[in-house]
Amino acid sequence: MSRVVDAKGRDLQSVSQELREAAAQDAVTLRNADHLHGLAAGMKSGEVTIQGDAGDYLGAVNDGATIHVLHNAGRYLADNMTQGTVIVDGSVGYGAGAYCYGGTVVVNGDAGDFAAVMNKGASIIIKGSVGDEVATYMLAGDLVIGGDAGQNLGNYLIRGNIFVGGAWQSLGHNTQVQELTPADIARLRGLMEQYGIEGDPASFKKIVRLSEKPFYN
Amino acid sequence: MPPVNGTFCVTVMKDRCINAAMPGKCATCVEVCPHEVYAIDDEGNVRVQNYNACVGCRICSEFCPEDAIRINPAESEFLVRWPWTFPQVEEIHYKAQTGHYQLRGFGTMGSTPGFDNITVVPSQISSPAPRDKYREECNMEVVIGEGRCENPLRLHYPFIFPAMSFGALSREARMALAIGAAQTGISSNTGEGGLVKDETWLIKGYENETRTLKRWNPGGYLVVQWSTGRWGVSADFLRAGDAVEVKIGQGAKPGMGGHLLGAKVTAEVSAIRGVPVGTDALSPCRYYDVLEPDDLKHMVAFIRDVTNYKVPILFKLGPSRPYEDIKACVEAGADMISIDGLVGGTGASPAIVTQGVGIPTVALIPPAVRALKDLGVHRKVKLFVLGGMRNGLDAYKAMAMGADGVGFGAAAEIAMGCRACMACSTGKCAYGITSQEPELRARLIPEEAGNRLANFIRATGEELKILSMLSGHDNVAELCEEDLRAMEPNIAAITGLKLIGYERRLPMWDHLGG
DSSP states (O other), X not given: OOEEEEOTTOOHHHHHXXXXXXXXXXXXXXXXXXXXXXXXXXXXXXXXXEOSOBOTTTTTTOEEXXXXXXXXXXXXXXXXXXXXXXXXXXXXXXXXXXXXXXXXXXXXXXXXXXXXXXXXXXXXXXXXXXXXXXXXXXXXXXXXXXXXXXXXXXXXXXXXXXXXXXXXXXXXTTEEEEXXXXXXXXXXHHHHHHHTOOSOGGGOEEEEESOSOXXXX | OOSOTTOEEEEEOTXXXXXXXXXXXXXXXXXXXXXXXXXEOTTOOEEEOOGGGOOSOOHHHHHOTTOOEEEEEOOOTTTTSTTSOHHHXXXXXXXXXXXXXXXXXXXXXXXXXXXXXXXXXXXXXXXXXXXXXXXXXXXXXXXXXXXXSSSOEXXXXXXXXXXXXXXXXXXXXXXXXXXXXXHHTOEEEXXXXXXXXXXXXXXXXXXXXXXXXXXXXSOOEEXXXXXXXXXXXXXXXXXXXXXXXXXXOOTTSTTSOOEEOGGGXXXXXXXXXXXXXXXXXXXXXXXXXXXXXXHHHHHHHHHHHHTTTOSOEEEEEOXXXXXXXXXXXXXXXXXXXXEEOTTOOOSOEEHHHHHHSSOOHHHHHHHHHHHHHHTTOBTTBEEEEESSOOSHHHHHHHHHTTOSEEEOSHXXXXXXXXXXXXXXXXXXXXXXXXXXXXXXXXXXXXXXXXXXXXXXXXXXXXXXXXXXXXXXXXXXXXXXXXXXXXXXXHHHHHHOXXXXXXXXXXXXXXXXXX
């Protein structure tokens, strides 16, 4: 049994307070929270399931909690997360997984532009397609895209790997396509099995940086 | 362009120079000069190899054990060769040879509208009588976030050490700022470089990390910065602060992100920032997670939530459109706003940006104050002014124009020992303030530098107190425009202050009343 928190008509502070207290005791189911932005921010532990849609900045600065959205989530999902897991069954808006240092973000649908921007170490898995400028200035971590990507994918990539199952419109600066190694395939297969991504990992393309120091100075 | 190269004469007096008498026995000047003015040959002879590189910082002169070096300004060619002065010619050659533009730190050089053409009006008989500086008290405290969060900041002086990151500064300099703040009850700001662990207990005045023995009172406040690069930011980082500052821009490079050159990205800096060693850490110029005005409001809301509604939220602005920008910060939920002027800028920046982009500090204050007044939050949402602040006189003028306090960035570096050689971005700071090299860092003793900072703040506070009391105030929050006069029409036009002699505001300000 999980405890239920109903956010209908309530503000962020009151819902957050109840959510944190409840999550310290038990798993929590949150309802009617789509009007709230910045929910479940900075939590160090706990399991939160959100019925319905979620607003922007869900799970921002997450530091260990597991957050599961049963429908769609807004923009900036798991912004600046350091640890934990954020799973969205539907699609998400702009900037999913922006600035993350660690943890795992899983989006079962599509993600908008600028997903994984400045990713510094998280595993970000988008089963569907993504928009433009995804993984801009990514510094570490993995980004797995099951579907297609838009323009300028991986622009100024510094470190980390981007795996793409579909096609992309264009690659950004400082990127190159590299052959998958057996280790890559094994790791990708593990992630795909864990998060239910269909397909053959060997058919994915891997994008890495060209230079570690691409900036003019 | 900056009037630096080729405008100083370097003279080494051979009768005093140890090296001249005994080649190989001394090469201090070679070692300390950040601009390679001096060179040493295989036989140990020191010579001046590049007169044109001297920027007049006089570090060589200070370090010379025999006081054998004289640095004097050369005859100004700016009067006779403009616009093709030597620095301009050199800059074009540099770009032509390298394909790179010039970078430097330490803000705008040369003359811009400033506080110097404003004078303080003392009390005599027609205004409230002066207060006795020696026998009466003057309240200097500024409270930030009162009624808006659980733990407002209560600064003992209306001063802050503004954001200067670990990476840009050495670990020792960050520790010194914490010690200086702890002794004077003011705040120090992490900047966007993450947290140096020792800062968290030093700034509270503790002897060591066990936090059992208090060494310095009253203890200061640590401001942690949330910026566009988000280096080293986590929930724990936010909760480690006594306030969180949302950085929008800075004086050195408004409209650009932070720029830490690869030379300063050591293993330690790399570990905090998450960028590879030796790679430039270039922060984005804008937030990738703010697309619309309401986003900033939501961002502030969740930062408040993460910090459990305990600490104030501050904003840092570069010098752009102060009226509109200040309003946007207030609407986003700011408890305090720092606005940095054109002259400000301890950070590395393209020279053309630091020299020619933004509004001078003095011109930011009137529209910023007007914005706060129009929103009915003047003196509630605090306004701090940064950029070229040097002493209590500058602080007084800024505060009489409506600011609640001022920040000392470059002045704090100078208080630690810096001589404004402008080589901060290279990592070759001879005083170990802006260097990551162990042998240079070893020259900066945090406690000594912290004591110097505390002395600077106390002395500057006394200056502010003198001026406040001679103009009839026993509380710095009472300072007002009537305490100032503009000494020439341009500054009267820019600030709306009464012009000396005319004793009124210029007619162009009539539409604003007052």
